[in-house]
Amino acid sequence: MELFLQQLANGLVIGSTYSVVAIGFALAFTVLRVINFAHPDIFMVGMFAGLAVTAQWPAFGLLVAMVAGAAGAGAVGFVLERTVIAPLRGRDVLMTLIGTLGVAIVLQNAMALVVGPDPVAYPALLPRRFIDIGPVALTVRQVANFAICLLLLGLVSLYVRGTSYGRATRAIAERPDVAAAFGIHVARICQITILLASMMAGVAAVSVGMLYGSASAFVGLLYGLKAFICMLVAGNRYFEGVMVVGLAIGIIEALVTGYLSSSLRDAAAFFVLIGVLYFRPNGLFGSYNA
Amino acid sequence: MSELLKVTDLAVSYGSVPAVDGVSLTIEPGELRVILGANGAGKTTIIKTLLGLLRPRAGQIRLDGQTDLLRLRPHEIHQLGIAWVPEGRQLWNTLKVVDNLRLGGFAEPDKALVDRRMAAMFERFPRLRERQDQIAGSLSGGEQQMVAIARALISAPRLLLMDEPSLGLAPKVVRDVFGLVREINKMGIAILMVEQNARQALGVANWAYLLETGHIVESGSADEIGRKASVQAVFLGGHA
Numbered sequence: 001m002e003l004f005l006q007q008l009a010n011g012l013v014i015g016s017t018y019s020v021v022a023i024g025f026a027l028a029f030t031v032l033r034v035i036n037f038a039h040p041d042i043f044m045v046g047m048f049a050g051l052a053v054t055a056q057w058p059a060f061g062l063l064v065a066m067v068a069g070a071a072g073a074g075a076v077g078f079v080l081e082r083t084v085i086a087p088l089r090g091r092d093v094l095m096t097l098i099g100t101l102g103v104a105i106v107l108q109n110a111m112a113l114v115v116g117p118d119p120v121a122y123p124a125l126l127p128r129r130f131i132d133i134g135p136v137a138l139t140v141r142q143v144a145n146f147a148i149c150l151l152l153l154g155l156v157s158l159y160v161r162g163t164s165y166g167r168a169t170r171a172i173a174e175r176p177d178v179a180a181a182f183g184i185h186v187a188r189i190c191q192i193t194i195l196l197a198s199m200m201a202g203v204a205a206v207s208v209g210m211l212y213g214s215a216s217a218f219v220g221l222l223y224g225l226k227a228f229i230c231m232l233v234a235g236n237r238y239f240e241g242v243m244v245v246g247l248a249i250g251i252i253e254a255l256v257t258g259y260l261s262s263s264l265r266d267a268a269a270f271f272v273l274i275g276v277l278y279f280r281p282n283g284l285f286g287s288y289n290a
Numbered sequence: 291m292s293e294l295l296k297v298t299d300l301a302v303s304y305g306s307v308p309a310v311d312g313v314s315l316t317i318e319p320g321e322l323r324v325i326l327g328a329n330g331a332g333k334t335t336i337i338k339t340l341l342g343l344l345r346p347r348a349g350q351i352r353l354d355g356q357t358d359l360l361r362l363r364p365h366e367i368h369q370l371g372i373a374w375v376p377e378g379r380q381l382w383n384t385l386k387v388v389d390n391l392r393l394g395g396f397a398e399p400d401k402a403l404v405d406r407r408m409a410a411m412f413e414r415f416p417r418l419r420e421r422q423d424q425i426a427g428s429l430s431g432g433e434q435q436m437v438a439i440a441r442a443l444i445s446a447p448r449l450l451l452m453d454e455p456s457l458g459l460a461p462k463v464v465r466d467v468f469g470l471v472r473e474i475n476k477m478g479i480a481i482l483m484v485e486q487n488a489r490q491a492l493g494v495a496n497w498a499y500l501l502e503t504g505h506i507v508e509s510g511s512a513d514e515i516g517r518k519a520s521v522q523a524v525f526l527g528g529h530a
Contacts, residue, residue, distance in 0.1 A: 171385065183445065
């Protein structure tokens with residue numbers, strides 16, 4: 001029971017990061033109809049933006065690192081939208097897919113040129129202390145990561161449900177033509193959406209960099225793959241569905257690690273994907289245009 | 291008289307397939323005109339082109355005799371006072387009824403004004419007030435049509451484009467909808483409606499166009515068109 005609760009907590013911690021990255025994918029896919037393969041590497045840029053600031057000014061803490069992560073990732077996301085996604089909008093989905101994939105490769109290799117191909121140490125922005133929550137022991141960093149990601153997810157939910165621009169975002173996701181004909185400036189909302197998705201990813205990246213104490217130019221691959229699976233498993237109808245699946249995949253991975261074998265961990269998400277798509281091809285919570 | 295909307299020689303194609311060719315029509319402030327046509331005649335194509343959602347191959351669309359709508363994007367056209375009741379309602383089914391209405395006023399900067407207009411809509415459609423927190427997709431067809439119409443009216447348009455408002459509704463609801471169309475027109479809002487239900491549409495319109503495979507083949511006052519043998523044969527179920 002203790003192992004179960006401990007792994008449940010560990011799973012929630014990393015699952016919350018998957019959720020944040022997955023929401024970025026889902027926003028781009030549902031609102032802009034783009035499979036943004038550069039998203040995981042925007043996440044990676046955010047991680048290094050935070051690292052650069054804290055390496056330069058070690059006195060600055062986590063908060064400043066997160067601001068830098070958001071700024072770095074947001075800037076790349078914004079430029080990507082302007083230069084690759086917007087000009088290819090309305091063309092074949094494959095065009096933007098290849099375009100963003102190209103940007104992803106450029107980002108990874110450019111970063112590898114700057115920082116080297118191997119993982120580098122991430123500064124300890126929070127103390128390595130344990131917090132006991134009942135039978136479960138978590139580090140301060142784990143708790144912080146979970147809290148930060150949960151806050152980001154809460155803000156997204158608040159944005160899409162409670163604000164005028166957020167409702168317009170959902171309106172575009174469901175019916176872009178009707179949204180445009182009702183006075184919604186679709187291109188502007190698309191810009192804002194990518195900016196938001198990128199900034200969130202940047203914050204989460206700093207947090208998870210701190211959590212594991214390392215950063216790498218190729219860190220996006222792992223998170224990107226998991227996040228992409230989360231979106232497919234959930235379906236794109238409800239953003240909250242994607243969030244829940246992100247947490248669930250994290251938990252499943254942790255349980256597989258705890259009870260089976262850590263070598264099976266990365267396969268778990270794929271088993272979930274195959275199982276869910278077999279029975280619910282439009283995802284657990286349904287998809288638009290389905 | 292100054293035209294509110296003037297369409298000249300409009301031609302729209304899907305790829306190489308012409309959908310609408312050489313269509314000219316006008317509507318004056320406060321009028322209610324209808325375009326009658328069968329499925330595939332090009333009715334929806336005309337509406338979508340007016341909204342800026344489709345780009346025509348040729349032709350002109352002018353508002354108030356001056357503004358060239360073809361230069362504008364859909365959200366800019368909306369801001370000139372043109373609203374849409376789409377074919378088959380096309381509500382945002384995953385959003386609440388109240389959010390559908392609120393989005394109808396998205397472009398209006400004065401949110402207090404939007405709130406007042408929404409209150410007026412709830413006054414007019416008490417059913418929607420009861421169901422305002424439900425997901426729009428869960429409403430009945432008739433209720434959804436009320437939401438679609440109310441959503442379009444929130445922006446206080448000068449011109450309302452209605453695409454087959456009677457489609458898929460029960461006969462009693464169809465009568466209600468056409469009663470509502472008349473009521474909206476009496477408020478001074480010009481309406482351009484496309485319909486297959488000729489009998490009901492001619493009952494409320496003052497002018498009618500007959501559209502066949504992308505061409506306007508007849509136009510005249512609603513009474514005149516209603517008496518034409520060809521219209522009776524095709525749309526009113528009479529004998530030619």
